[in-house]
Amino acid sequence: MTPRDVTPAGSHDEVQLLLPGYVTRRLTDEQNAFVQAHLRHCGTCRADLHWDARLAGAEPPVPEQLDAERALHKMMGRLPPAPPAVQPPVPLRARLRDALGWAPWALALPAMLAVLVLLRPSGRPAGEAADYRALANAPAVPTHPTVVVVFGPDTRMRAVDDILRANGARIIDGPSETGAYLLQVAPARQDAVIAALKSQAHAQLAESLAPARP
Amino acid sequence: MIEQWQAGRTGRTGTPEQGEVQLLESIAQGDRAAFQVLYRAYFQRPARFLDRMVRSPTLIEEIINDTLLVVWQKADRFDASCKVSTWIFAIAYRQGLKALGGVDVPVESDADALFGDVRSEPEHALLRLQRHQEVERALHELPIEQRVVVCLSYYHDMGYQEIAETMGCPLGTVKTRMFHARQRLRALLSDQMEELS
Numbered sequence: 001m002t003p004r005d006v007t008p009a010g011s012h013d014e015v016q017l018l019l020p021g022y023v024t025r026r027l028t029d030e031q032n033a034f035v036q037a038h039l040r041h042c043g044t045c046r047a048d049l050h051w052d053a054r055l056a057g058a059e060p061p062v063p064e065q066l067d068a069e070r071a072l073h074k075m076m077g078r079l080p081p082a083p084p085a086v087q088p089p090v091p092l093r094a095r096l097r098d099a100l101g102w103a104p105w106a107l108a109l110p111a112m113l114a115v116l117v118l119l120r121p122s123g124r125p126a127g128e129a130a131d132y133r134a135l136a137n138a139p140a141v142p143t144h145p146t147v148v149v150v151f152g153p154d155t156r157m158r159a160v161d162d163i164l165r166a167n168g169a170r171i172i173d174g175p176s177e178t179g180a181y182l183l184q185v186a187p188a189r190q191d192a193v194i195a196a197l198k199s200q201a202h203a204q205l206a207e208s209l210a211p212a213r214p
Numbered sequence: 215m216i217e218q219w220q221a222g223r224t225g226r227t228g229t230p231e232q233g234e235v236q237l238l239e240s241i242a243q244g245d246r247a248a249f250q251v252l253y254r255a256y257f258q259r260p261a262r263f264l265d266r267m268v269r270s271p272t273l274i275e276e277i278i279n280d281t282l283l284v285v286w287q288k289a290d291r292f293d294a295s296c297k298v299s300t301w302i303f304a305i306a307y308r309q310g311l312k313a314l315g316g317v318d319v320p321v322e323s324d325a326d327a328l329f330g331d332v333r334s335e336p337e338h339a340l341l342r343l344q345r346h347q348e349v350e351r352a353l354h355e356l357p358i359e360q361r362v363v364v365c366l367s368y369y370h371d372m373g374y375q376e377i378a379e380t381m382g383c384p385l386g387t388v389k390t391r392m393f394h395a396r397q398r399l400r401a402l403l404s405d406q407m408e409e410l411s
Contacts, residue, residue: 013393016393016396017374017389017392017393020367020368020392020396021367021373023368024367024368024371026371026373048396048400051400051403052368052396054345055349055368055399055403056368056369058345058346058348058349059262059346059349059368059369060265060266060346060347060349060350060353061346062258062261062262062265063265063271063274065271065272066257066261066271066274066275067275068253068254068257068258070275071257071275071278071279072250072253072254072257074275074279075253075279075282075283076246076250078279078283079246079249079283079286082244082246083244
């Protein structure tokens, strides 16, 4: 029979190494049980447990002069400068506009309108091809442009989309070399569409292609 | 602090370790706000640890900043093979050794300067201060490797495996250092520990 106050040397050394974890409550349940079983029979380890607990509770304090915010301020100064924000790609239209400026567009507007009016079909036999470029997926129903629009630098395409959908209008051609688009708009909605394109979508130009009434 | 950042970013909180990993992922993307969150959350812990290695508050702040600069530069290399705290403490330990020049120079700590004039303190506070002074002196009698093992175990909730990862040494080496450190500290503190009871 093994004397109660004799413990295997191996387990005694193991428990000695487990005591710091035991007093700081880091051990697993199995390790705790192992230590507790040993402590029941080992006066040396019970005395050391006392000592370990006091050592664990006696951590010297941190110097009061330490200042986290002051240190952080210095730290941020050591970080490399933040990289410049990546600019989104500039749309082709805007780059052309910047390159060409709007003055040539303004000067070309009367001539452009004249050209577009000339392009407007009048009394042409049915089925005859229009002079302007047809879109690849031309609709079965012949389209007749009724409004010309030139969008501006502040034009919001989402607003354009909303206006066209709300009024049953369609873009049927464009952009031309001068940036003009041709719309098909029902005559009854033409004035509303033109007004909305100018006020809500900030179109640079929105004009009816219908001949002026006498 | 980290929980608040985590909740603000993801709408939910996870474990503290998950929060720290997410912080590192953000820091790896150059997120300076995340870096500041980590810095403030971690300042005290490395400070307590480094105070056992060097006794200068100015030097401690410099080493912490050197440590967190490495964290900023290498956040993208953290592979979660260990805890974030282990990784940061390992960096702090190496930065501390670098600051010491790789040599454990005995530091004569001016206990009066550190703890102030204790004579005016109430008796129980006086006893506590004296206890801290004695432990401080005893710890600095140890070689630095043994001192680090004792501090990480008793004061930073690290197990031996984690200490081995922090110090970059085998597990058996950590246990050996702890064995000798406890023997030495018992000899140095036996009288003082009786007074603490």
